[in-house]
Amino acid sequence: MLLTSFSFWLFLAITLIIYFIVPKKMQWVILLISSLVFLFYDNFHLSTVLQALFILLITYIGSQKIYEYQGTKKSKVYLLLSTLTILGLLVYLKYSNLFLVIFNHFCNLVHINHHFGMVYHNTLVGISYFSLIMISYLLDIYHGAHKPQKNIFKLALFMSYFPILTTGPFIRYENVNDELYDKHKFNYHNLCMGLLRIAWGLFKVLVISQRIAIFVDGVYGNYMQFNGFYIVLAAMFFVIQLYTNFSGSIDIIMGVSEIMGITLPENFQAPFFSKTITEFWRRWHITLGTFLKDYIFYPLMKSDFMQGLNRKAQKFLSKKQAKKIPLYFSMLIMWILIGIWHGGAFTYIIGSGLLQFIFIFLEDILTPVSQKINKRLGINTETFGYKLYQVIRTFMLFSFAMIFFRANSLKEAFGIIQNIFVWNPWILLDNTSLYLVGLDMLDFRVLIIALIVLFGVDYLSLKMNVREKLFAQNIVFRWTVIYLLLFAIIIFGCYGEGFNPATFIYRQF
């Protein structure tokens, strides 16, 4: 069920009406039933039902046992058993093909004439999300952050809460459990704020992402025919497509939850205003970053292996430098895992993993150098111009890495990069060339205006709560802005005849 489909809005309307009509103590049951309908709507099959039940039961039993034996070795054994079982299922369902590709490459290398075909599993929507959510739930119980949920149906709701199933954000039990099971009165302000956020999400997805996708698909789909600035533009556009698609769908999800009185953690914070890649990742897919930091990076840093590495490095390096070795090593592992999380293909591992690590690593080691150079040359780094340069540099680096993310194979990614090195800036100015890739002049005008609005709102969001500020304005201004937003979606949205239904890029991960 796509977030922009007619069936989703019908489903949502019915859910919200029933949610606020039933006795308040039954609200969480309605949420659970809706979530199960959503979960199995497109894929009701014995295997998918078994997958969900399996993960739920493992988590439920595991959590009770971990809590029962807390502070003993048995607790750790149950933690390992339950998390590894869930991970094993996830790896089997989502990453079989990665292992098969590696195995096939290995066979080629050692001249074994054997080739495994790819396998296709019938998997549940959002299985990656809720597998990791359940693992975090088990880890938190192990660390004593909260008690396990005794009611298996309530646990099932935490696992399958429908708005987040498609694209997240990552939720943690201790942050949402109160609101998820609490009684919620209908709140007019929440309704208005939620609807406005949904509208903003639809604007991002339908007016920007779906429109810009036409250009991106046109270039990437025929990359041999395009070069130079076509590729540069397509690479930049893809990052905007990804952002508006992903953050737009998160806005819809947050808005839906807000109407029901449930607050989810923010997942984006104007990432395109970041001055470094490190800062970028603090503002982009925030909940994934926090999740990986808390459950992978910090435990790795504290591990005996890393501490040992630190001690060994101190024999050759200064104490400060030696500390960096386990840091970089942990970061490398974490970034590879981020790449794997995005789908397991090498394009993802390089695009959203290794290259990001390399950029952050270089930023870290080159920052003192660049500070010295700036000082020597007398460059004022506090000026608007310098900050703008940093923002553009970050955006371009991320766009470059995302070429791998968007390409269908490594060969294609390198082919695209090879085609960049042609000097043809006139395509941006000659009034015809740009319009050969699916978007005409009027589409570009709409896109430019929409992007100005997007970046303007993102900028304002760094300084204020834009929606609250809008609702504090007088009614004429407020309604005018809302009508403009709604009619921009209705008129300029890419939906209906002649457009592909909005596909959510992050739905696949």
Add this chain to the structure above:
Amino acid sequence: MKRALKSLIFIVILGSLFWILCNLLWLRPTSISFFYDEPKNSLDVVYIGSSNAYVHFNTTLAYQEYGFTTGMLSNDSQPFIATKYLLKEAAKYQKPSLYIIDIMRVVDNLNIVDEGGLRKTIDSMKFSQNRIDLINEVFQYTDAEEDYPNFYFSFLNYHNSWKNITVANFIKVNHLYKGYYFLSKSAEIDPQTKYPWNSEEVKELAPENEKVLKDLIKYIKDNDLEVLFVIPERVYKDGGIYYNQVISIIEENDLKVLNFANLPDFQIDFAHDLYNPSHLNVYGATKYTLYLSRYLKENYDLKSHFGDELYSSWSEEYNRFKKDFKTITGKKFDDVLTECKEAI
């Protein structure tokens, strides 16, 4: 209470702006949309059919000759399945003495949706339960369900036409010639393409087509409507063999069929009266209109509105037609009319 009122006002403004936008982005320049413009209960005849209807029957000429008014509920490739629903639609606004139904497309394959024709028909109809019922019935016979919501909400198809918006979108389009559309060019068509009506060969309708026809007949009988079915002059060899059965079904139910393709006293000139193998041009249409309107006047109780000020727009549109005919062909329509009257 204050909040509820504010929300209501917000929704009313939103709905009104949306309604204006819908009308702006889609002009609905079809006979069906013009049908709604006619004053209530002002039509004596309602003519339902595909392009044959509005290209073959000159409503202004019929008025000029006999004083009765005819409304067109017709579109390009209008599916026959829509006929029952258009009868219902007509009854909401008019109380005609007679309905004329063109049965040319009764044989069309219902499994294949002619999207253009269907959309024009459905989108021209005002939003109502009747329109929803039509969509539901169309999709009973086909698997093409992916565009289902688009038929319910035609805006989904037309919102992207903002790119083509011009001054014309802001101006109300005139109802030219009361639904008639004239084709001035002539094409020489081989008479051999016409179906030989003396053939004994009978091909049976597909069961679903037969069901649609019988449902229509049942609706007509249940509502005691006065209906005349017509088969236009041009019928291909391939299609013609089905109509023997169609005519039998209609006549078994004591309803009339006027088969222009097999009328001994109605002949058209295949070298002059056709625009293409599918449509009569203005000369053929004049003959067709003269013959059919005379037949209607002789066989049905149709009022004449000559001299009634309320119907002056019909004479105005006839004069506009004559003027435009002269501009386009360089000929006087009165001369053509005289020739046609002599020919039939």
